[in-house]
Amino acid sequence: MTEPIVIAGSGLAGYNLAREFRKLDRDTPLMILSRDAAGFYSKPMLSNALSAGKTPESLVMKTADKMAGEVLATIRPHVEIAAIEPADRIAVLASGERIAYRDLVLAIGADPIRLPIGGDGAGDVLSVNDLDDFARFAARLDGAKRVVVLGAGLIGCEFANDMLARGIAPTVIDIAAWPLGRLLPEAAAGWFRQQLEAAGVTFRMNVSATTIERSGDAWRVALNDGSILDADLVLSAVGLRPRTALAAAAGLSVNRGVRVDRLLATSDAHIHALGDCAEVEGLVLPFVMPIMHQARALAATLAGKPTPVAYPAMPVVVKTPACPTVVCPPAANAEGRWHILPASEGERGVEAQFLAPDGTLLGFALLGAATARKQALTAQAPAALA
Incomplete structure (x- = not known):
């Protein structure tokens, strides 16, 4: 029997690869391994789910069972690869189970960056990187009025704008001089800030959090300028770090992400990577459009037609209705x-x-x-x- 193509990850990258592959090949066995319940949802929707009236349950568009039928795959929820043995083409699960593969695809995403903040409340800071994270975040929002967001980048600004729909006027802090500092020039960012502040968001720029202390059922966020922010919840949105440890332990080449060539192959020809964990010619692009181009190219390659990935101009839409x-x-x-x-x-x-x-x-x-x-x-x- 032919060994399956094994996809590690059931996010947009993993599922879109499976869909594109099945357009080209209906017969090769396909297995998808997921750390969570493996339901299909759109991760970008997490940062505007509140204003859309979405619950964690309603964000799931298709269950794992429905996706298994759609992409003709064996889907294994709540499992994780603990090690890879490239020489034997074996993925070893945390349970000890050994899975042989024809090709292995890493679509394992990225982890939220955690800032080195002191205080007994630092461990209570939330991040939203997947559906389970969003469920915890949404539950904690009940009754919250004062929310501090760490990070004025794309995700931080999107969540801040979204919380306005719940009657929350968040305070966003960042060490940068203006919001969306990596995307916008200063003049444009100034206009962006004005629009979001008019809608109810407060920005504190050129500052950072030094400690977060518990204060009853709330938290006190101390900033490096000596000021204190009282908060019912603290959300960190300072960026993502590609998950590279599994690849590095297997002897694959890693840098900021898992290094792949234009065919999305790692330093092992039978292991590929795409999505938030992949670094393509120095580019790590955690956005939807690059993932779609990667999925189509890699599907063709895995189906027997080597296809280098190419990216056209890919504008990023920032989901901030206030601006x-x-x-x-x-x-x-x-x-x-x-x-x-x-x-x-x-x-x-x-x-x-x-x-x-x-x-x-x-x-x-x-x-x-x-x-x-x-x-x-x-x-x-x-x-x-x-």
Whole structure:
């Protein structure tokens, strides 16, 4: 009997790979291993679930059983790979069970970064990285009015905006000078901040949390400027770190993520990686569009047609209804500078373009009414990975 293709992970990366593979190959055995219940849900929906009126249960679009029938796979919930033996093509589960594979795909995601914060309440800080995390977060929101969010990046701002729907006016803190600091130029970020503050979000920039102490049923967050924030809940949203330990222990090449080539193969030809854990030519892109391109390319490769992954220009939509925002960041090493374009008369919005010295468009940021130009500018922007 042919050994199965084993996919470790049942998130968007794992399930979309399975769907794309089944379009090309209906016969090769497929097995999906999941650390959780393996229900299919959209992780990006977690940061706007409150305003959408979603519960943890209603976020699940399909159960593991339904997904097993859809992708013709054996799905194993609540299991985890403890070790990989590449020479024998064996995945060893935490239970000791040994699973032989034809090819192994790591779609194991990333872990929330935990800040080195002192105090007896530091361990109570929540992060939302999956459905179980969201369930704990949603339960703790009952009765909460004062929420402190650590991190003013994309996820922190999205959760802050979403909590407004529950009558919560969150305070967002960050060591950066402005919100969405890795995505927006200062002028655009200033307008973004104004819109979210008008809606009820408070930003405290250029500060960090030093200690978090319990205070009865609440917490006291001490900042490095000497001020104190009282909170009914503290949410950390300072970023993700790709899960690389399993790959590293198996002798695979890792850097920021699990290193893969354009065929999404690791340093072992029969082990691949995609999604939040994968690093493709130095790029770690924890967004939906890269995952979709990876899934289609890897499915073709696993089906017998080697297909290098390529990324077109991929704008990121920031889910902050108080200030609709679309960003297509320039490459990290791009030479050029941001230009803020004057708004049309009566228009509420900001358009920023990152231009090379010769005037070539290398990236853009659109806020408010300017988001209507997303399609036109995307057509002009360079591919993220040609």
